[in-house]
Amino acid sequence: MDPLLQNIAILLIASFHNCIYAYPNGQVTDSCNTMIPIHGASTQTTTSPYTLSLAKNTYSSGENIAVTLSSTTGTTQFKGFLIQARSGSTSTPVGSFKISANAQTLTCSSSADSVSHISGSGKTSIQVTWVAPSSNIADIQIRATIVQTEKTFWTNVVSSKIAYVAPASSATSSTTVGNSTSATTVTTTTTKNQANSGFQMTDELKSVVISCTRHEYLMRGFYCWGNNQEDAEETMRKGGVTTANNLRYCQIN
Structure with a gap:
């Protein structure tokens, strides 16, 4: 075989060999x-x-x-x-x-x-x-x-x-008290039973901070507070614990 053709044949065989390996x-x-x-x-x-x-x-x-x-x-x-x-x-x-x-x-x-x-x-x-x-x-x-x-x-x-799986979104609650509206992210809070002048709530609440005037109060954990304990007791005596949208707060009737 012509040496040139022989070299070409060797190159072609080598190329084919590489392709299939x-x-x-x-x-x-x-x-x-x-x-x-x-x-x-x-x-x-x-x-x-x-x-x-x-x-x-x-x-x-x-x-x-x-x-x-x-x-x-x-x-x-x-x-x-x-x-x-x-x-x-x-x-x-x-x-x-x-x-x-x-x-x-x-x-x-x-x-x-x-x-x-x-x-x-x-x-x-x-x-x-x-x-x-x-x-x-x-x-x-x-x-x-x-x-x-x-x-x-x-x-x-x-x-x-x-x-x-989509990421979980946080729940938001909007509550209106008097002329004030407060939108708050709601989280569940559990508090140990402790005495509060006999006015302790018995069910689990959801904490929410409400923008207050002097006739509006803050609910924290299981407790109802006014400007002071006397205000809170007076409010409780008047039945001023109100439930709205599962959020509890106190106000004078």
Whole structure:
């Protein structure tokens, strides 16, 4: 064979060889979209011997959730992997990842939105941390491709779905006394039973501070107070404990 043609043939064989072999360093950004290794082989159709488990199945904005990729038997090793979080059938990763040993982050669409191996050494499990997005995205699942050998790999291994949980909002109450209105965040207060000249309330109240005139009083815990104890006792004798919107206060009738 002509030496020139022989050199060209060697180069072509070498190039083809590189195209179908795995990336032991985990730099698999060519597979970001499909999550399918370029190994010159088809994905396995049998049940994967590996699973993805989550520390929890709900997320709030920016929450960190541990993700574990592991062998179902605890002994079946794998050499490579690619992990992303996706919503439904979309191919764009959501959220980002933090990594520990045996893993590295990749940038497919945004910084650290994917995770892969750092070597082709055998392992039975790895754990990474998924950082949730800041908004409600439906049907999020962690997805993985796991490579056991160059020609043996599984794709579309998925976790359970992760549902968004909105942050709790505080309740606000608005109370009008006389010509004054006060809007107050309501919190539940529990106070030990203590004597108060025989006028102690027996049920649990909600504390509220009301803007008062001289004929309006402050309710604190279980107790009804006026400008002084005599005023409070006089108010109680006149039946001036009023209930409105579950907020109790005292005023002279």
